[in-house]
Structures are given as structure tokens and as C-alpha cells.
Amino acid sequence: MATIDDVVRTGVCVGCGGCSAATGGRIPVRLGPTGLYKADLSNATSHDKLLGSKVCPFADESRNEDEIGESLFEGLPRDDRIGYYRSMFAGRVNDDTRVESSSSGGLTTWLLRALLESGKVQGVIHVGESNGPLFGYVISRTIDDLDQSRKSKYYPTSFGDVLRSIRGDGQVYAFVGIPCAIRSLRLIAESDPSLQSQIKYAVGILCGHLKSAAYAESFAWQLGVEPEHIETVDFRIKDRNLTSRQYSFGVKDRRDGEWRTAQTLSLVGGSWGHAVFQPEACNYCDDVFAETADVVIGDAWLAKYEIDWRGTNVVVSRSSELDEIFAAGDDRGDLVREPLEIDSVVRTQSGNFRHRRDGLAVRLADDDAAGRWHPTKRVQPGYPVSDERVRLIRERRNLSSVSHEAFAEAKSAGNLEVYLGAILPLIESYQSSTKMTLTRRILNKFKREAWKIVTSLRSRRQSAGQNQ
Template sequence: MIDARTGKKEMATPQTLKDVTRIVEDGLCIGCGLCASLSGGKLDMKISPLGYLRPYTKSELSHELVDLVYDVCPGLRQDTLPEHLIEPDTDIDPVWGPIRGMYSAHAGDETTRIKAASGGVLSGLSKFLLETGKVNYILHMRTADTDATHGIAHVSRTVADVDVGSGSIYGPGAPLDTFLKHLDAGEPFAFIGKPCDVSAVRNYATRDPRVDQLVKYILTPVCGGIVPPAMMDKFLQNKGFTRESLTKFKYRGDGCPGDVEYTDTKGRSGSAIMYEPYGGIQESDWQLPFRCKICPDGPGEGADIAAGDQWVDDVPDWEFAKIDKGTNAVLVRTKAGEQLWKDAAAAGYINIEQTITPRFYDTCQHHHVVKKMYTRARWNGLAEAGALEPRSNGLRLDAYFEKNSNEVNRAQTEGTIARLPGGRETL
């Protein structure tokens, strides 16, 4: 098979080893739902024994469908921006990827800024796109009806709809489980999803020209990973709650970062510091799903614009957080994103505080620096253990691998081999 983006021949996976279930079993599924959308009802997204959303086979899959899934699945393929979207004057940073501008900024509307995650930039951009008619709607996420810790695909056609879906959701969610229906509808829209969801959209764009025609803008939060369902259950149990009894669960917002807040059917409520569901306040305490640990693209290189937290040393100043209204660090990557950014700022939907540099952002999101450095060695561990190994184009993983010492790379490889059994899933 020839890669449409690079023109190079890909390594073939034997057909006998190709099935969608194996992606899940090898710990690589991210639960985006794209495969279910493409399957014509043959795959259904359901909760797995470990609490994640995973594709379950309802009827036999054709070889053509399985090949398509293997080609576009973001668990198996993570790239930087497609080459045709990278302008000659775009800077390519070794950590953060294509950059046409980096800024500290927040939503121009004060209520949006405070309510949404960080500084409300993605919500502000969404409202601008809708109110200026640049898109008909935004496809993003909101809290699920069946589980308040989960997300569900959400369509926003008004600014009020955007507010319903504003704020971070660090639980399982499948924003792309109806993606094909959106393309079939033929309306121009914008997509907001995690960087891995963005990879799925960009991957599928190589197979279906309607993606580039209809998905006018792709936006993403800089992502550190979701909360493992087992950690969420442990957190709630320690607080005397269960996920089944929840009527509300807010991961953050109403300030930066704002507290975790939850309410149950008995009217009881509680709150906690943002990172407690992950296992602790410090980065060293965080527990992440296996696939998040080996992800090199938390910065969302495939998006037109990415917006993340701006906290030196990765965590908030908890004293300042009591009064912090929120500020995003923003990475503008494409020409379309650059024009959107300028227009939204000129119209007052975005308030730009200052320009920033990649090396400053290294200090704010250092764990992404580390992931870029070690991903190739970690993926080598997958291959050595006999698991599927993801493919990548343009994320500069080999360059970092070659800069690391042999000892460091080997330690990362062996660490992945040791962690893999805990990341495997059985449906």
C-alpha cells in the first residue's frame, strides 16, 4: 500500500493478523468511534470491562473495511499536519510541530473565559465561527446523559449550544461515532476533539475528499490524557459516591482550573482539586491509560489551532488559582487557522495578551517534551512484545530517538514491555 501523504510504501500487516479487536487487545484503541461510523452498523461503541468505550463487532467485517480501519485508526497512525497544509514559511518546532504563531490569550467574553476550561479560547472561536456564518455548526463533546463522567458527541448551532459543551471532559467519549453522517449531510462544520480524534479526521481525509471540503476548521485542546475509569471509580468511592448515582460531574471550569464538582441523585454534592481523579496533585502521581502514555501528539499537530493550559512546571499555582480567570497558550498551525485567529481577535471574541515562544511552553507542558523524546523507544517496546506498532509521519520521533542514549532508549523500551500487559484489553 502506498501512503497518500508521503508517497512511500508502508509496511504491510498480514491479513491474518488484521482485525479490529486486535487493536483493542493490544491497548491501542483510543475510543474515538470513527471505525463504528465507517462500519455501516457492523461495529458498535460500548463500554468495555475496563470502563472504556470500545468497538464491538455485531457482524462479520469485510477485508476492505478492516483495511480501511487499519489505515485511518488514530491508535495505529499519528501524523503531523498534511504536507499541503504546511506553508513554506511555517516554523516546525521539534517538540510542538508546525507553528505560525504562539500566544497567551483568552476569550473576549468574560463569562465564556471563566466558565470554560483554561481561558475559553476554543469556546470563543466556536462562537465566532457560528455568529459570522463561517460554519453551520460545531461538532464537539458534552457531558453524556447516561454517565456524567463520560462525553458524547454534541452539535452546536448557537452560542447557547456551545456553552452546553464548554469545559473539559477527561472521561471516555466517542465524538466520531456518527462522523460519516455529518459528511453525508453536506453542511460545512468545524470539529473540536482531542488530538487523537483530530488524527482520526486527518487520516480519514486521505480516503474521503469530503473531509477537506466540509470540515472547515479543526480545533483541539493540548491534551495530557484522560482519567482511567478505574481511577475515577476509586476517586468517587473515596468520596462516598458512585458513577451510577451521579447527576452532575464537572472536571474543571468556573475559574482556572476550577474545582472538580459532582452531585448525586440524593442531592449530595462534593468538590475536589482538578487532578485528584488522576491520582494526585503532582504530575508524578498521575495515572493514565496505557495508550495515553505512549502518545506523542498531545500538542495536537494536526489541528488548525491548538489551545492548552499555561502553567509553569505543569501544574497551577494553587493560591493564584483561587482568583485566576484563565489564560490559554495557543498554537496557530495553518493558514486557515491564522486567518481565523486574526479575525476572531479583531472582532473581540479573542483577547490576545502576548506572544510566547516554544521554549517557554516547554516549561508549561514539559511532559509533552518527554513524550516526544521517548515515543519511538516506547513503540519499539510494542513491536518487541509482539503487539501492533503505530505508524507516524512527520512527528520527528526518530530524530529524538537518535539523540537519546542507548541506555535511555532501552529503559523506555523495556518499561513499555513491562506495562503492556496492564494496557491490554479483552472485549
């Protein structure tokens, strides 16, 4: 049986802060030199470690997503890929100004706002700008605060302190988190009646993998802003003339207050497939659709939606109450929605499924072959893919691992080239092995162009209808 000791010793701790919350802070979680949070077990008693292990998303003592999901959502239909579900759809807010300042379709903030405005919650626990690190868990109690914290923060976070701060305050909250955070939150709540009654809604955010603080720093540095001069960053700046995938990264330089931006895909490490600065924990994640959350929201990465600069969410709901809120929004014309079939929902996250199913099986089998400890997962170790694919999976894992060390060295040397020199050859090698076949590229281009035509015909027909 694994314990939290194994999780931390092997670098699989994602720094979520669950063990800290469960032990009243006796297990502190600290930001380390590679820009990732990690639990510090040096003063923890064996009892503390046991409490921590029970809520740790990577310890074998904790209940897994299937077990937690069953106690929360039994009776709902279930699919092995997305977990339990009640409804699923693609959509966005019907307001171009608001959608522009959201990561994707803006439905996460829209839903949280509906919960706050209706008094169903008094606060929202989510991620926004913090004192100290650039971003961290914060509590929003007003619509203004909520709006300040829109957009994805591809940045490490830890929720232990904020959860402890609200415990027993008599107020009710919605909690927003990536799948591993929600799993830990559910486990904490199971043995803590106070938090159980206070966290009324668990809103999941789809997560391909987490990034260390170096992700933001490396982009800023490439734009001429050294890490110590970063005031803040924006990971998802939209452009009305481009597709939703072609978003930009921006950094505000604290020396002159100016924003510098570049299309994320043009920056070294800007492709999510390269997995730079991915924590080791994400090599062991098998929960794509936040299976323990009441609702999970992500990007609907399908050609049909991708061509729309505004961004479109994919949503899987497991709650009748939240379904009613969405339906009421629809009736008022606040939202634009269309239902999705399960297979389409899954296709919005094709890369994530490759990484979390076949990729995970290969990594587990590699660990077994090398005699390395790994957490017990719902995916079985094995080599279900071609040798070429196995090689790619290993290259990607190596790329993540090298990125952390190389960037830490670049920072101590005060020279970005130290990082770029180490990572570029690995990215180039990975990229040349993953090059899409010509047929696949033509097919993808054809799909996007076809959807552009369909969309423009539809809007012409709609405006013709309105003019009649």
C-alpha cells in the same frame, strides 16, 4: 505491517470511532467494562478492516502526522516538537465571568462561537453531556448549546456515530478533538469528499492522556457518591483565591441534587503524573500539539500564567483565516493575548514531552525486548535516559494498567477500598521516586512569587494610568 487487528488485539485501540465512521458503522465501537471504548471487529470483513486500518491513528497503514501535516500545511514553517505553525500565543477571554466557566482561558469556545455567529459553520461537533455515558460527542447549532458544553471532559469519547449523522446533510461544521481524533478525522476526510467539504475547521485540544470513565467515578466515589448515583461531574472548577492549577473536581449526587467538591490534587489519582486510568493507546502517542489540526489550544502551564486563577490558553495556529479571527477579537478588546516563542510554547507541556519522547522510546524498546507488537512511531525505540528514569517510566505504565483492573474489581465488589488498597502503594512508591529536589522546588516557588510581584506591579501601574 500492523493492521487494525493488531491495534485492537493488543489493547492499543483508543476507541476514537474513526474505523466506525469509515465503514458506515460496520465496525461498531463499544464502551467496555473498564470504561473505555474499543472497536469490535468480530463481524468485520477483511475489506472493512482495511478501510478501518487506513483511518486508524495507531495502524501502520494510516498516514502519520508528518505526512498528513505536509499535505495540509506545506509552505508553513515546521518544528519537530509542535509540527507546522503560523502563529503562537498565550491568551484568554477578557471576561472574568465567561473565563470562570471555561477550563482554561476560554479561547476554544470563544473561537467556536465566532465561527458559528459569523455563519462560517452551521454546527460545532464537540464533546458535551450525552444520554447514556456522562459525556460524548454532540452537535451544537446555537450559542446556548455551545456554552452548555464548555470545559474539558476527561472522559472517553467516540465520534463515529455523530460523524455519520451529519454526512451529506449539506451543512458545514467545525470539529473539536484531541490529537488522535483529529488525525483519524483527517484520514477519513481524505477519502470522503462529502465529509471533506463539510468539516471546514479542525480545532485540536492538547491532550496529556485520555482517562477512562473510571476517572470520574473514582473521584465521585471518594466524595461519597457511588458510580450509580452520579448525575454529572465537573472536572475543572476554578477558585478565585487559588492558582489555575489548583482546580477542583465536582460531582452532582442524583439522590439529593447536591454538588460535592474537592481539590483534584487532594484526591487519589488527582495528579496527571500518576496516569491512573490512562488507556494503553496513550503509551504510544507522539503527537503533543495536534499536528494535523488547523489550530490547537491547551493550557499555558508556565509559572507566569499559572498564578492567575482565571487560566491562560496556549495556542498554535496553522490557519491565516483563524489568525484573522483572533486578531479581530483582540482589536475589539474581547481577548487578552501575548506572543510566545516556540521554546516557551514547548515548555507549557514539559511533562507531555517527557512522556511522548523519552518515555515513548523506552516503552517501544521494552516492547521490542519482550517481543510485543507496537505501532510504528516517529520516535525510535531506545533508552535515552538514566536507569532511574527508565524505572519511573515503567512504574507509571504499571500504575495505569493496575488502575483499570483494580477499579473494575472495586465496582463488582461494591467496595472502593479494593481500588485504593491496590493503587495507593503504587502511587506512593512512584511519588517517592519522583520527588523534586529541594533546589527545584525552591526555584519553582521563587518563579511563581516573582511573577505574582510583576503582575501586581503591572496592574497597579495600569490602574494608575487609567486614573490620570
